[in-house]
Amino acid sequence: MAAIPNIEQLKEACGFERLQDCFKFLFVQQRAELEVFIQQIGQKCDELRTTAENLQHLTQETETFGPFDEVAGDVLESLNEMADRDRRILDGLVGVLDIAREGRAEKDHHIFVMDLHGKVVCVML
Numbered sequence: 001m002a003a004i005p006n007i008e009q010l011k012e013a014c015g016f017e018r019l020q021d022c023f024k025f026l027f028v029q030q031r032a033e034l035e036v037f038i039q040q041i042g043q044k045c046d047e048l049r050t051t052a053e054n055l056q057h058l059t060q061e062t063e064t065f066g067p068f069d070e071v072a073g074d075v076l077e078s079l080n081e082m083a084d085r086d087r088r089i090l091d092g093l094v095g096v097l098d099i100a101r102e103g104r105a106e107k108d109h110h111i112f113v114m115d116l117h118g119k120v121v122c123v124m125l
Contacts, residue, residue, distance in 0.1 A: 024114035031107035036101045041093055048090045055083045 011017060014025035059079045064070035 020117035
């Protein structure tokens with residue numbers, strides 16, 4: 001039989017011998033890591049939304065100084081650039097969240113398939 005060091009390493013790490021058990025273990029671990037990642041990115045999105053609201057309030061307050069204030073115009077320009085950048089970052093993170101959520105659904109399917117293999121083996125015995 002050909003050498004399969006990665007499979008053997010997986011078997012050793014999880015303590016299972018059956019292939020479906022080993023891969024279910026792997027998929028469950030990956031899903032848990034993905035769940036933490038989704039939570040972290042979700043928190044970052046919430047922080048960016050809060051920052052955007054604060055920038056909006058600052059912009060509104062700065063606008064009250066009027067066009068004749070020397071600093072207000074530069075401040076408004078800076079605030080608008082910051083808000084634009086934060087919106088782009090937020091859009092990117094929302095895209096990452098969508099992909100991660102799709103990955104979570106895929107992991108759930110992979111786990112389900114490994115469960116089916118486990119039940120088929122039990123029924124066949």
